[in-house]
Amino acid sequence: MTDIKPIQPPTGVPESGACGSRREFLGTAVATVAMALTGCGKLSKEEFLQHNFRELSKDELKTIIARLEREYEEKYHKAVKVGNEPAMPGVIFGYALDLSRCIGCRRCVYACVKENNQSRDPQIQWIRVLEMDKEEGVNIQHAEQYYNPEEVPREGHFYMPVQCQQCKRPPCVKVCPVGATWREKDGIVVVDYNWCIGCRYCMAACPYGARHFNWGEPHIDAADVNPNTHYLGNRPRPKGVVEKCTFCIQRTRKGLYPACVEICPTGSRKFGNLLDAKSEIREILENKRVFKFKEDLNTQPNFFYFYGV
Amino acid sequence: MNTRPIQFAGLALLLLTATAFASPPEKKGDASAPEGIQVPKPPFSEGIFPCTSCHDGKSMKVDTHRRELGMHSEIQEILHHGPNRWCLDCHDAQNRDRLHLAGGEPVAFTASYLLCGQCHGDKLRDWRLGIHGKRTGSWNGQKQYLLCVNCHNPHSPHFKPLKPMPPPTRPDDIKMAKGGSQ
Numbered sequence: 001m002t003d004i005k006p007i008q009p010p011t012g013v014p015e016s017g018a019c020g021s022r023r024e025f026l027g028t029a030v031a032t033v034a035m036a037l038t039g040c041g042k043l044s045k046e047e048f049l050q051h052n053f054r055e056l057s058k059d060e061l062k063t064i065i066a067r068l069e070r071e072y073e074e075k076y077h078k079a080v081k082v083g084n085e086p087a088m089p090g091v092i093f094g095y096a097l098d099l100s101r102c103i104g105c106r107r108c109v110y111a112c113v114k115e116n117n118q119s120r121d122p123q124i125q126w127i128r129v130l131e132m133d134k135e136e137g138v139n140i141q142h143a144e145q146y147y148n149p150e151e152v153p154r155e156g157h158f159y160m161p162v163q164c165q166q167c168k169r170p171p172c173v174k175v176c177p178v179g180a181t182w183r184e185k186d187g188i189v190v191v192d193y194n195w196c197i198g199c200r201y202c203m204a205a206c207p208y209g210a211r212h213f214n215w216g217e218p219h220i221d222a223a224d225v226n227p228n229t230h231y232l233g234n235r236p237r238p239k240g241v242v243e244k245c246t247f248c249i250q251r252t253r254k255g256l257y258p259a260c261v262e263i264c265p266t267g268s269r270k271f272g273n274l275l276d277a278k279s280e281i282r283e284i285l286e287n288k289r290v291f292k293f294k295e296d297l298n299t300q301p302n303f304f305y306f307y308g309v
Numbered sequence: 310m311n312t313r314p315i316q317f318a319g320l321a322l323l324l325l326t327a328t329a330f331a332s333p334p335e336k337k338g339d340a341s342a343p344e345g346i347q348v349p350k351p352p353f354s355e356g357i358f359p360c361t362s363c364h365d366g367k368s369m370k371v372d373t374h375r376r377e378l379g380m381h382s383e384i385q386e387i388l389h390h391g392p393n394r395w396c397l398d399c400h401d402a403q404n405r406d407r408l409h410l411a412g413g414e415p416v417a418f419t420a421s422y423l424l425c426g427q428c429h430g431d432k433l434r435d436w437r438l439g440i441h442g443k444r445t446g447s448w449n450g451q452k453q454y455l456l457c458v459n460c461h462n463p464h465s466p467h468f469k470p471l472k473p474m475p476p477p478t479r480p481d482d483i484k485m486a487k488g489g490s491q
Binding site for chain 1: 435438439440441442443444445446447448449450455460468470471472473474475476477478479483
């Protein structure tokens with residue numbers, strides 16, 4: 001089954017006469033017809049015939065990453081590295097957010113946008129900070145996300161940032177009709193942007209509003225593009241795919257803290273390995289008052305909220 | 310049926326445990342050493358440290374009486390740190406380049422968390438565990454800590470309000486922008 005590998009012509013689309021095998025010829029023909037029918041004119045043939053990330057061999061992945069890096073360099077005129085670090089053995093990531101400390105300053109939102117190459121126009125933000133009434137407690141009916149006072153925290157309010165909760169039973173993964181999103185071994189729910197068909201079922205299924213759709217061609221100024229990326233994380237996305245928080249997979253799989261943890265001026269955000277009994281995340285789970293958001297839905301998040309006081 | 314030796318043994322064990330628990334987590338000598346925790350420099354105001362450049366004990370006599378000072382008005386104005394506080398509760402009168410604990414043991418400015426921890430023991434415990442305060446660096450390796458005073462002005466420790474970053478664009482406004490950006 002050596003001929004299952006995708007065709008990798010040296011440069012661009014080959015002339016029709018150059019097709020070596022029947023499979024290659026059919027592949028090119030199907031791709032051309034499909035492009036004409038679907039209007040996916042921008043899609044290269046390699047991209048169209050590319051397999052799901054989880055089915056790629058090492059060589060295929062290498063070629064694909066090289067192609068992506070080339071495309072990004074053409075687009076942004078600077079070197080963009082696309083990594084594919086696998087999950088570390090013995091690690092399941094957990095996150096805890098201290099509701100008694102968060103002041104709703106939204107520094108995390110913008111650090112995330114910058115780190116993860118989210119589209120500036122049309123705007124996409126993976127973190128949403130909710131302003132809530134202290135009298136009401138955690139009550140979505142009384143949540144305001146467009147608050148904009150001179151100073152935060154406002155009297156009588158507390159703030160609850162919401163992002164992907166990296167569920168152990170993720171409804172988004174369950175509904176994806178093509179298997180373009182899945183939960184990795186370290187607990188991060190990822191998306192293969194090249195396999196996503198943009199049906200947005202996952203967005204409907206997610207009870208946290210954590211998934212975001214590229215309605216328009218994402219725009220980021222070349223100078224603002226973060227060149228350290230991961231295939232399943234913050235590499236620049238095409239139009240028409242869904243994206244979400246990945247706990248900064250490009251950072252955390254190298255041992256770094258996520259960007260939102262690094263920026264938080266109040267130290268409300270805590271991150272670590274749930275399997276390490278000495279990690280700060282385990283200390284919190286064992287000693288603080290912790291809750292899961294919308295626990296009744298049994299999504300089993302690895303993202304926790306706690307009260308540090 | 311002589312239970313006395315057992316009782317003695319039990320008493321001895323109890324005493325041993327009691328002393329073990331009673332001994333503080335740091336020895337006295339460690340008070341000025343930051344127990345191996347890498348902390349940043351304390352956020353001194355420009356040109357204020359070393360304090361001994363003025364408080365050298367010669368040009369100014371040490372006056373331990375509680376009073377309004379002619380200097381440091383900016384600190385006296387904002388001093389909101391519990392009732393009845395004044396400079397020498399924390400600053401050392403003998404050597405102004407260091408602080409002192411309630412018992413008089415000297416503490417370097419770089420280990421000021423020991424001073425804070427005298428009253429805020431639960432916060433110090435959580436800070437050591439990484440629950441209170443901010444840590445940066447590596448979740449599975451070297452971490453950078455912040456001192457209490459990097460976030461809390463010791464003279465007025467309440468965390469100061471901030472201007473929030475802009476709110477997200479409403480979906481309606483994004484829809485309008487979409488057409489133009491394609």
